[in-house]
Amino acid sequence: MRSRVGPRHARRPESTMLRGIYLPRSMDAGAFAMTTYGIPMLVLATTNSASLTGLAFALEWLPRLGAFAVAGAMVDRHGTSCILRLASATRAAVVVAAALALPQLESGLPTTITVMLLATLTGVLTEFSYIAAETAGGVASRQVGERAHRVQSVLLGIDQVGTLAGPAVAGLLLEYTGTAGMLFTIAVFSLLACWLAPPQYAPGRTETPKPVLGGLRTGWTTLCSLPALGWLVGGLTVSNLAIGLLQAATPVIVVQQFGHSSADVGLIWSVAAVASLITVAVCRRAIDRWGLWLVGALCAAIAACGCLAVSLTHTYTAYLVVIAVLMAGEGGMTVVLRTLRSHLIPQTVFGATLSLTILLLLLPFPLAGVLVATVPPALLGHAITGCAVVQALGLALAFVRLRTLPGLRGHLA
Template sequence: MRTGLDTPISLVRGVYLPRGADAAAFTMTSYGIPLLVLATTGSASLTGLAFALAWIPRIGAFTVAGALVDRYGSARVFRAACLARAVVVLLAAAFLAGLAEAMQAATVTVMLLAALTGVLTEFSYVAAETAGGAASRAAGTGAHRVQSVLLGIDQSAMLAGPALSGLLLEHTGPAAMLGVLASFSLLAAALGPREHPAPAGVALRKGGGLRAGWVTLRSLPALAWLVAGLMVSNGAVALLQAAMPVIVVTELGRSSTDAGLIWSAAAFASLLAITASRTAIDRWGLWPVGAVAAATAAGATLTLAHTSTYHGYVLLIAVLMAGEGGLAVVLRTLRSHLIPPHAFGSTLAVTILLLLLPYPTAGLLVATLPPAQLGHAITAAAILQAIGLATAFTRLRTLPALTPRPA
């Protein structure tokens, strides 16, 4: 069945441009909302709780989002989610503007904003990923080029989104930051492609897809070991992401702009690593590139746990995310090679769910720990990350999937 996304022009208009606008909104939501909570409440605990509130509903909403995309089509779900996110953000901006003196009401508003934008962002993400998958299948032998562009769009948004959120929040206030976030959401909805929904009468599947995906994942030991290692590694990354506003603003006395710039620098390093990894995999294969990326990420986190300066955080998080970028390329490549086409969507859902689980846990940890104890938590997470990645890649060494070079 034709998707209408066969030509380069329709790819740009129907996939790349809406993906770019939604990715910008995604990164502003993920990094800007915790900064907004900290600026509004001044509470490290509430900042961590808001981070958890943004991620817990995403995990719960994931299976629902996938079922709705299967039933109504990715374009309709994508536009609806983006429009709803814009409305929620604009309403929050209006409430905050009228609640300057009502701290309790403002706190409730930003916490609800974190939860609702988390859910809606997950819907738009699943729809965008589905559209990208359809475009890759339509591209045939050029599927890897489509995925490379999509990954580059995501990382470019990661480069700009955190810095933009911090700059807007510090220099223009919450209303301007939320206004820009809403504008990106509206732009994504306007650019979203037109497509026909699935035939009427198609029933929603209630968890069967996830069960099938879990069975498939367990039957692919190379992919299962890699996902397990990355799940542990994501625990360290999630903890750093949740704790960074508290560390930079509260502990180091820096600005919201400085907190956002850390992740923008990290995204730039990740983008460079992604570009280099594709060439390196062609030359040396998946396992050597993945092992080097894993060692880089684990080493950076272990060193970062003992850092107490802003510039140290900037440098080491950039190195960490460069390693994570290389691991992302290895994961995507292995996933596309191993998962059978008939089970690709359900298995993809399971892998994403597993990789997201550490995020709400990290938010709750930051919410309950005193700021002075965050360094010890990061140290523990770094040790677990090193053990998890070392175990995964040691096991992968004996499996054939990461040994041969891709054709």
């Protein structure tokens, strides 16, 4: 930290990281979590259909995948502040328009179409803002060198706090204030993210920017040159099929099979976020002592065991506990991924490579929505078990391969 002695313009405020990185990330994380978990609950409350809920989950995630084709390159070209402000402001306008329009529409097809369109638009805008905020966090991580995992653990903690509060708040607002209350709250978080977005955390730019659609090619080339990151991303992509299936199926399982409310759906993910937050805090110190690989492998084993146990639960309380264990393991693996990513990806192509890695990680989510839309509710347990087996095998292969890669002692030991 710089001394306060010197001219005013030369001082570096102690609150730079808080004001420049953590606060805007917190606001965007709140909007992200409420959108991700609130929209499927809104669809189920509106239609009472498991198939439409799964379809809404798929429609929410498919456009997000398309957004990654351009989001990273846009951030590399225009900087984090510009993209974060534009995406957040547009998202606020979209949800406010939906909040005003939905009470005027007839129930049935018009309302269903409107909510599906809302899921599509907010999905695209949320991923643009997320890529911008994540890129700013990557820049900050590189600036602190060997303490990058500490910055990443704080950023992941912020995301998990959003996941903690977002589903619970969305469920409660939907239960007691209706659609308008939930959507207006998303708008408030979006506007705060827009207002707090700092100009000083723009990524490094090349003198001759690449075409926007060239971002995926740039990211793929970079990922192929980093085998450690490639194997870790591959393992987590397989794991995310099980995670996505649980996210899409939980409203159906909790409301229709366990007979609980949408507020109880939000409570599950809030408790899971608490477990993940605790894991993140533990991993922050554990990585210092035992290294990335050992911590990541242990978290992968916990996540796999938790997912395998989901189909054995038959009560709401047991389901809540198992989901919390699963997400605790996922939280630890995410710290490992973010730390390795911030160390290995060159700054000049960070946005493009980041967007590609997240694109790969999110590919299973729309597939999970399609599974929920097509598999009868009575057979969801079997589908979850199958995905859990695939998850365990994928994570085991990824971490065994990581252990044998040469030249990674400084990052994985």
